[in-house]
Every structure is written in C-alpha cells, then in structure tokens.
Amino acid sequence: MEFSEVVSRRASIRKFKDVPVSKDHIRRMVEIAGMAPSINNSQPWHFTAVTNKTVLKQISAAVSQKIKNVFPVGESEKAAALRNKIEKFSTFFENAPLLFALSTLEYTAEADGLDTQSGISHENINQMRNYPNIQTIGATIENLLLAAVDLGYGACWLSGPMVAKTEIESILRIELPMELSAFVAVGVPFEETHSRKEKKSVDKILSIID
Numbered sequence: 001m002e003f004s005e006v007v008s009r010r011a012s013i014r015k016f017k018d019v020p021v022s023k024d025h026i027r028r029m030v031e032i033a034g035m036a037p038s039i040n041n042s043q044p045w046h047f048t049a050v051t052n053k054t055v056l057k058q059i060s061a062a063v064s065q066k067i068k069n070v071f072p073v074g075e076s077e078k079a080a081a082l083r084n085k086i087e088k089f090s091t092f093f094e095n096a097p098l099l100f101a102l103s104t105l106e107y108t109a110e111a112d113g114l115d116t117q118s119g120i121s122h123e124n125i126n127q128m129r130n131y132p133n134i135q136t137i138g139a140t141i142e143n144l145l146l147a148a149v150d151l152g153y154g155a156c157w158l159s160g161p162m163v164a165k166t167e168i169e170s171i172l173r174i175e176l177p178m179e180l181s182a183f184v185a186v187g188v189p190f191e192e193t194h195s196r197k198e199k200k201s202v203d204k205i206l207s208i209i210d
C-alpha cells in the first residue's frame, strides 16, 4: 500500500472479526514500531502481545472494576451513562484478537549527570524537555497503528485501561524498571467500511513563518 493510502485509511477500529492475527504479522508490526524515533535512540519500549482470550477477559475485568471504584455514580443516571461510556471505550479490547500492552523504561537524560553542579533535578530536565518518553511512546504507537493498516488490520490506541495500571502490570508480569504505558487493540475490522473522523484542514493547523 502507498504510504499516503495507509495514513488516510487509518481510523480507530473498535469492533473486530474473530480472525486471529498471525505471529508473523505481530512480529512485523513490532519491527515497524521499533523503527520509530526515540529520545537519544533509547528505544525504551517493550510490546506484550496478548492473544489469550482468558487473559484479555482478566484485564478487561480489572479495568471495569477499577472504573467502578474510581467513578462512583450514586443515583445519577447521567453519571451512570457517562461511566458506562468510559467503561465501553476502555474494555472493548476484550473482543479483539490481539492487544498490545506497551511498557516503557523511565526516561534518563544525559544531563542527569549535571545534577550536583547545577542543582537541576531529573524531574526538572524531564519537564524542560516536555517529557521525552511520552513523546517517544507516541512515535512508536503511530508506527504500530500504520503497520497494522498496511497488513490489512484495523487498530485502536487506548489509554483508558491505564486506570488499572497496577492490576494489569501484575497480570502481565510487567516489573520495574519497565512500566505499563499504553495499549493498542488490533484485528480485522468487523465492518468493511467505516466512517472516518473529520480532521481539521491544513489552513486551520498550519502557520508558515517565511
């Protein structure tokens, strides 16, 4: 597929056919994700590919439970509807053939070594550089999404399930120094065609200073 076609076909897909994703395709997606830029070429990422349906249900149950704990709704119907929506958008992956759980190493800056002379802390540097690891994760995830499209799949980036970070780290045995950061659900789209979200025009999002 042409690059521009891959990019324009990408849309968040949340309903999938019950068709497995082959290990070769999983490896190819991760290979392309791993080509992304990263701060100091640190490549601080690890991809856990979950295809086991029992584990997917375990993760989804942990997320649902956590959402109920975090957002008590009392008697309010409006709050209950909103919570249901959050739950739906945070747990639909349980019916996906594949869920990537992305974990990352903490950012370490070369300038961390200057701590003692400058009094600038690691957290100051992280903030000054606007959280390079968060930016790095975005780069690899976009590559992963585009690779999925190129191989004939649909995918959706999820941060919703992070509400149950600790529980999911325990289910997937993700241990320090790695920390769970984000998710991508992947599968053959259930529907042949899907409407694409409208995107802002170039004129609205671009300024050229020449």
Ligand SMILES: Cc1cc2nc3c(=O)[nH]c(=O)nc-3n(C[C@H](O)[C@H](O)[C@H](O)COP(=O)(O)O)c2cc1C
Residues within 6 Å of the ligand: 010, 011, 012, 013, 014, 089, 090, 156, 157, 158, 159, 160, 161, 196, 197
């Ligand atoms: C950082 C990030 C987190 C997201 N988290 C979720 C999520 O938890 N659940 C979900 O259904 N979609 C999630 N999305 C997908 C967005 O809702 C989607 O990208 C947006 O609505 C634009 O639609 P499009 O991807 O089809 O262009 C997330 C996207 C990003 C970039």
